[in-house]
Amino acid sequence: MYWKLSLRNARRSFTTYLLYTVTMTILLGVMELSNCIAVVGNFADFQTISLPLLIVVIQIVLVEYIDTYIFRQRAKEFANNLLLGMQKKTLTGLFLVEILLIGCFCFLVGTTVSYGLFCIGTSLRGAYSYGLLYCQSVFDTFCCFCVIEIVCGVRLKIRMDKLQIRELMQEKGHSQQLNPTDTSTSWGIVFLCSFGCLIACVCGIVYLPQAYVIYPVAIVIIPLAISIIAFYQWIFRWLSAYRRKSAVSIYQQNRLYLTAAATYNFRTAAMVNAVFCMCFLFSACSFITGSFMLKPDLQLMEKTAQYWMGTAQLGICIVFTVIYFSILALQQVIEFHQNARHYQLLGWIGKSNRQLKMLVIQQIAIRLTLPMILALLIGLFCIPLLNYKMNKLFPPSMHNALLHDAGVFFISILFFFIGYFYVVFTMSKVYIPKKKTH
């Protein structure tokens, strides 16, 4: 009976599952693509195992986010099942098996499509065995998939075990509230300090004698990671505090709605934005490294190896850019779907279709640009400094190459942004109330 009930409820939550499946498939597809790059890199004697590991960490955060989404959507149904007499252990088991089965389906689709795309996109003819590449990359993806499922499954189980029926009933509307003692100032100080350290490290790389450059290079990642985490914690806590103060300035145009949407689950939002900021930075670094490797004037290693390295870096850049925009776009579509009733209600209380469209545009723009704000800020400070250093190191023909490559990357991102923006905006039109006619 429980199976029948679960199946019927799953059919009812078709859209929710569709969004979940698409997100998981994209994530696992990207994972397979990065493993293909890593495996081919190994064939060419490059150690690129850190790439899938990095993606695993990012994906754990993202899978946890979508698991939480689907759990919230169905929390009330779980509470009803418990009221009907189902054991919590059975319920948790059923839900985890369901998530696992969907995950397996996404794994099969994602790996097959990505492997196909990789083979089409690269020229492996004769050089490597397709079978070997497929077996090794799929095996690696499977291992990563197991790690992700275990970590996220255990966390989900702990969460489900903790929640009582009453809490499950209210889980969908549950919000993360700022404690009165929780202030944004401390995170602001952490950010400013770590950002100062980051700039100091970059200055060290640029101005220190060549023999000492290794030290700032070795530690630069620490202030970078702390700045990113602290920045988003600061921003979201500040927004929550601003909203809680009910300051007069919030009551104009769409500020109240947008601030509420951004800070409703501010802890999760801060973490997700920090992860995407890292994603964006990795993408930028990979693009610039790849472009440098492919420059004929630069001779760092054996020509074929350098060419392969450059291509792999550009591949990594595409992987991270696709993760960045696809998941953020899906996140926004999920939010539109969840809040579909909001737009109808706003229409009832006097927002015109044009104003609703403007609200939707603002939401999409904020979603897609918020994680890259800090990355752009870091770029603004660091790129001119590093360009100065490179001008000193490289021949005149390569002067200002970093500025040029950063510009090209920015233009490429702009194209990605416009494309994804258009797709999300088109999809969002479904949720804006239609005009009635006679």
Next chain:
Amino acid sequence: MMNQGKIGAFISERRKAKGWTQSQLAEKLGITDKAVSKWETGRSMPDLSLFMPLCTLLEITLNELFAGECISEQNLKEKADEVLMSVIASWLGQEKRISTAPSIVTKTVLDVQNVSKRYQTKSHAVLAVKDISFQIPHGSFVGIMGASGCGKTTLLNLITTIDKPTSGTIYIGGQNIVAIPENETADFRREHLGFVFQEYNLLETLTLYENIALALTIKALPKEHIAQTIQEISKTLGITTVLHKFPHEVSGGQRQRCACARALAVNPDLILADEPTGALDSHAARQLLDTFSMLCRDYHATILMVTHDVMAASYCDKILFMNDGELKASLNRECQSKQAFFAQILKKLEWIEGENHDVLETVTP
């Protein structure tokens, strides 16, 4: 009103007639002696679940229990009506309506003239609203009653500019809303209408305070006045203490009062309430309806409420009865008390149902 003392004495008399002690009666009902003692001394009434077992044991009817005496066959009907009225009175309260001065000429806020709405599908056409006309004066509380599918919500959609009528005109505040271009309907709703829905329809990402503030922001009220307006309105509606809570943290009644505050804060010409008590318990429903009455009486708000609950309808000044898309009848409360109006509504509903039944009987051979 029901006389608890009289009921208690009657229970005691019947028990003694049976030759039982209080303990024996308590044992038969599975309750304590103390409870029986409290009933008999008029300090409490039996629980709802015990009415029938108690009547069976004492060999009396439910009417006799409420009347506190044995009812003879001759005056059974009169006594039964009396008992029903006393139950209704204890349920609705006893207050009499305070009528407004008749000399004051009130302007018409809503004027619906010969409105019809036809939905055309590929195979057939449905006339959801048939040639309806009525007026609602300023400061009145009007209810629309009718069974599910009789066209109440369609009519409400037409009045709220969410839908356009096939024929007829609707004037709100002197403006023909049928002639308003599609892209200006939102402006009209913002300036002239307030909404209260059955399911509250508060945004769950916003606190109650922010939900009210959002409506004021959309109306572009000067931002400096927003806090003051919210404080005043929340005080009137008794939600000051829960203003900074999220909708899921407060009771259904408080959520609905917040929805009222949101509707009222923008000072609309007309507040439209679609089954506002549908999701509330009887206590919260009465509180909300008292609030509506107070808003009309003290703030001259004009309210149009769609309902199929007779108790809710008894709070209105006027009731319009709809059936099969048509306006079948109307009732004015005038100076009647709530319970008298309640009884009148019941009679009218009975009449409408009877008419339906007759039609069915005529059609069915």
